[in-house]
Each structure stands twice: as C-alpha cells, then as structure tokens.
Amino acid sequence: MADTIDVKNLTPLSMEAMANQATINIGTIGHVAHGKSTLVRALSGVTTTRFRSEVERNITIKLGYANAKIYKCDNEECPRPGCFASTDSGREIAFACARPGCSGTMRLVRHVSFVDCPGHDMLMATALSGATVMDAALLLVAADEKCPQPQTSEHLAAIETMKLENIIILQNKVDLIDEQQALDNHAEIRLFIRGTVAEKSPIIPISAQYHLNIDAVAEYIYRSIPVPVRDFSAAPRLIVIRSFDVNKPGYEVDQLKDGIPGGSILRGVLRVGDDVEIRPGHIEVGADGKYTARPYRTRVVGLMAEENQLQFAAPGGLIGVGTLLDPTLCRGDRLVGSVLGAVGTLPKVFVDIKIKYTLLHRLIGAASSGKKQAKLAKLAKNEELRLTIGSSTVGARVTGVGDREAKLTLSRPTCAETGENIALSRCFGRSWRFIGCAEIVTAKAIKLELD
Structure with a gap:
C-alpha cells in the first residue's frame, strides 16, 4: 500500500493517513497537578505516567504521549456537544452513535497525538522540548487554586514566545468547587490571559477525573484548532x-x-x-x-x-x-x-552558533521573589545558559554579546538549521528558568564522517 500512495494528494485529513496514525500534535501544558495527564487519559484512555518514578510521585517526569481519535455524529439532529466523542487510537473509523434514539454514525474527523508536558518547575526543559512538535496546546488551570500558578504563567509565556498560537484553556476540577468559586476563577483566568496570545481562547469548564465536558473538549479540538499545513512531498x-x-x-x-x-x-x-x-x-x-x-x-x-x-x-x-x-x-x-x-538531507552539526534573541521583560515562575517579578538582566559574556534546540536540551556558554545578538558555544554538538527558533533558560538558584527565545542566525559546522 505504501508504494501506491500518491503523497502529493495526502493531507492531515486524508483517511489513508488519519485512519492509522495521528496527524496533529496537541500539547497539554500548565502547572503541576492541574490534571494534564488525567485529561489525556479521559480523551484517549491511555495513561501517560508509565515509569515507576512517575507512578510513585503521581507526576509526569518524561514527555508523555497518547493518541486519540475524535468522532462526530453525521446526524444533524444529534445535539452538541454529545455528537462528539473521543476514543483510543485503535477504534475503527466509523461506528453507530450511542445516543439513545439517534440513528447516526460516528465518523472519524481528527486523529490527535497528545504531548503531555511535565508541570514541575524543575522539568521546564522537558516541557520546552515537547513544545517544538506542537501544533496547538491545551492549557489546564485548576479551578480550586488561585490563577495563575507559577508554571501556568511560565508555560504560556514559553509557547507564546515560541509562536504557538492555537490554544484552548480548560478550567479543570470544577467538581471541587461551587458555582460562585467557578465564576471567580473564570474571571481570574480572563484577567491572566489578557494581552497574551491566549486572550481570545475559549475557556471550557471540565472535570477530567469524572469525564465531565470531555465531549465539549473534543468538539473544540475539531472546531477551533486549524488543520496544520504539511509538506508531504519533501524528504522525510x-x-x-x-x-x-x-x-x-x-x-x-x-x-x-x-x-x-x-x-x-x-x-x-x-x-x-x-x-x-x-x-x-x-x-x-x-x-x-x-x-x-x-x-x-x-x-x-x-x-x-x-x-x-x-x-x-x-x-x-x-x-x-x-x-x-x-x-x-x-x-x-x-x-x-x-x-x-x-540520507544526505539532514542539517549540519555544530557547536558554535550566532543567535538573535528576545528576552522576557521579567522572570516568570517559582524563582521570582515576592509578588513583584524580578527584571531579567541581558545576556553577559561567559554566562552559562541552557538551550532547547528542537528536542535537544544542551548547555551553552556566551562567547560574545551584541545588541540583541550573541555568540554561543554549545556543550555538545547539535543538529539543527539556521533560522530555527530555540528557547533560552538561565539558572536561578537550583532551577533553570525560561527567559526568552532566539533564532539561529549562523552556525559553524563540525566535521562529519560519512560512509
């Protein structure tokens, strides 16, 4: 079958591809213990905390991953959002609608991979590496806590500076609060996202634990996340x-x-x-x-x-x-x-690069002291940074600084392209904190030994 597929006619919604694999990547981001992994399990039936250390601590440490199929009933009389459903990746492309009295058929409309990012501040570099493959993000905010929490702010700032624009906000754990608390928390979320890339994003109240409004999440994934543009004819x-x-x-x-x-x-x-x-x-x-x-x-x-x-x-x-x-x-x-x-199509490998960078105005997250967030200093010569380049997290030393430009020497060789966006982190105490993003302007390639 693979030899007969005309890749020029493939799209992310082509049934030849979508029936068996996910064609859209959606990240789950937000503060630790706000319900990211629970949401992914509710949508996909898959538990992303698979390692012993994750299960014991009940947090995501490595990037979690799970695929889900999203279906829509073809009966126009089937009321929303119940006309939408999500299942594991192994389900067939069509099946009978389970709503009583509905004679419609649930048909596959999206096949999604969820990239479940850790919310703990010590694992920010892991979250940033996951952001490199995201087409959209679900930002979870626990309704029973003050908004924003440190990593709620940090994750949103990170995906904003890395130019990810498609965001759905999920007000989770509404089962733990009363109506007035839910309204107050909703107002806090609206105030928090004002002036950000998420300002016009929908806010959906859910209980991931009890699968409340999960059909509405499936509907919004279908309706509000654009189908990404893909190049199927390029070298893989x-x-x-x-x-x-x-x-x-x-x-x-x-x-x-x-x-x-x-x-x-x-x-x-x-x-x-x-x-x-x-x-x-x-x-x-x-x-x-x-x-x-x-x-x-x-x-x-x-x-x-x-x-x-x-x-x-x-x-x-x-x-x-x-x-x-x-x-x-x-x-x-x-x-x-x-x-x-x-073979022969990948970018060069380098250790010395020149970047054009943009820093956040103030430090975001748990490392900031008091209510007023600390102002970030500019990059300095000989400063040690941590870079997220694609899925690689690598140390770097600043060897030269100009006006919003800097020369860096990496701690180990990395494969990437000029023009690629990267994330910058700086050490505060014992934690590496996200401080801004950059673009690789030039890179000096190292020697490759090719067979």
Whole structure:
C-alpha cells in the first residue's frame, strides 16, 4: 500500500493517513497537578505516567504521549456537544452513535497525538522540548487554586514566545468547587490571559477525573484548532523526542529486537524500507579538541503509532520507528535531541552558533521573589545558559554579546538549521528558568564522517 500512495494528494485529513496514525500534535501544558495527564487519559484512555518514578510521585517526569481519535455524529439532529466523542487510537473509523434514539454514525474527523508536558518547575526543559512538535496546546488551570500558578504563567509565556498560537484553556476540577468559586476563577483566568496570545481562547469548564465536558473538549479540538499545513512531498525528517530498548532481561539472542527512536515527522513521508540517517550520531573529540560526528545509518524496518502497524508515516503525530540500530544506542532516551531523515538531507552539526534573541521583560515562575517579578538582566559574556534546540536540551556558554545578538558555544554538538527558533533558560538558584527565545542566525559546522 505504501508504494501506491500518491503523497502529493495526502493531507492531515486524508483517511489513508488519519485512519492509522495521528496527524496533529496537541500539547497539554500548565502547572503541576492541574490534571494534564488525567485529561489525556479521559480523551484517549491511555495513561501517560508509565515509569515507576512517575507512578510513585503521581507526576509526569518524561514527555508523555497518547493518541486519540475524535468522532462526530453525521446526524444533524444529534445535539452538541454529545455528537462528539473521543476514543483510543485503535477504534475503527466509523461506528453507530450511542445516543439513545439517534440513528447516526460516528465518523472519524481528527486523529490527535497528545504531548503531555511535565508541570514541575524543575522539568521546564522537558516541557520546552515537547513544545517544538506542537501544533496547538491545551492549557489546564485548576479551578480550586488561585490563577495563575507559577508554571501556568511560565508555560504560556514559553509557547507564546515560541509562536504557538492555537490554544484552548480548560478550567479543570470544577467538581471541587461551587458555582460562585467557578465564576471567580473564570474571571481570574480572563484577567491572566489578557494581552497574551491566549486572550481570545475559549475557556471550557471540565472535570477530567469524572469525564465531565470531555465531549465539549473534543468538539473544540475539531472546531477551533486549524488543520496544520504539511509538506508531504519533501524528504522525510523526524525529530526524536523518545528512544527505546524494548528488550527485557532474560531474552535469548534470537529474541533480541533492534532500537526504536520515536518522535514526530516534521515533513515528508517515511516508509518501511527507507534508508535513513540519524544526526549528530556518534561524537568524538580529537587531540586538538575539535569534534567529529559520525551519523548513524540504518533502515526503517517498521513503523508504529501506538498499537497500529504502519507501512508509511505522514507528518504529525508521534511515531515509533523500528530500525536495525543496536538497541543500546536507543536505551533510556539516548537519541533524544537527534534528527532522523533521508540520507544526505539532514542539517549540519555544530557547536558554535550566532543567535538573535528576545528576552522576557521579567522572570516568570517559582524563582521570582515576592509578588513583584524580578527584571531579567541581558545576556553577559561567559554566562552559562541552557538551550532547547528542537528536542535537544544542551548547555551553552556566551562567547560574545551584541545588541540583541550573541555568540554561543554549545556543550555538545547539535543538529539543527539556521533560522530555527530555540528557547533560552538561565539558572536561578537550583532551577533553570525560561527567559526568552532566539533564532539561529549562523552556525559553524563540525566535521562529519560519512560512509
């Protein structure tokens, strides 16, 4: 089937793609414990807190991910929002409407990947790396707490400066408060988003725990989030946000499986059988202190969207890529920050860059002291920063500063393009805080060893 697909005619709403994989990425952002993972479970049936440390602490630490299909009843008499529903990714593309007395059919209208970002202030870099693949965001605000909380502000500022404009605000936990408290909290949210990119965003009261108004969330995802423009005909490129070794202790040699990078395709169509490379790959430092990168070369032997096996994968959604890589290269997210794509088409690898940057006016989040947020100082020569470049989080030292421009030396080689938007973080106490964004103006490539 993959060989007969005409990629020029594919869109994010093409049933050939949408039936088996998500084609839109939506992030869940907001303060810790405001219900992001609970919402994703309500929409998709998937629990994103999968690691032992996450389950024990009941918070998201790594980027969570889950796919959901959104359906709309084709009976025009079926009342909204009950004419919408969301299910796990494995459901068929059509089924009978469950509303009593309705003879309509629920038909697939969207297939979404949720990128569940951690809300804890210590995990902001992880949240920023997730923002690089988002087409839209659901901002959760707990109705039983004062708005805004520190990471509510920080997450909104981050996606705003990274030019993400499609936002839906969910006023969660309304089951814990009375009507007047809900109205007061709604007013606080309206005041908070005034003058921001989210000023005109809808605010939907929900209880993710009890699945209250989840059908309304599905409707707003369908109606208010534009279908993203994708380039299906370009050479395929995937940004790696997770990587796995799926082998278990005790496996025999003939049971071992190869490594699996996972992420989102930015453009192009990836097919089973494609030869691909992953940059930066293996890094070496010579006696002269100069870096050399040897990209990994491999072949796509399988494509997965959760439990769905694919013959081709289109842009959008979160995809697992079966390869012939040594599984130890993928263990424990070791390939996070890498870029996978057609051989010879990926950007260069660099350690020295020049950026044009914009800082926030004031520090946002838990590191700010008192009620008045601290004013941010300009970048300084020899200052240490943390950058989020694509899905890579990397340290950097400022080697030169000009008027809203700076030269940086990265702590390790990174693969990215000039013109790419990146996030800047600065250390305050023991925490790295988001302080602004930048664009890569120029980059000095390191030597690549190619087979």
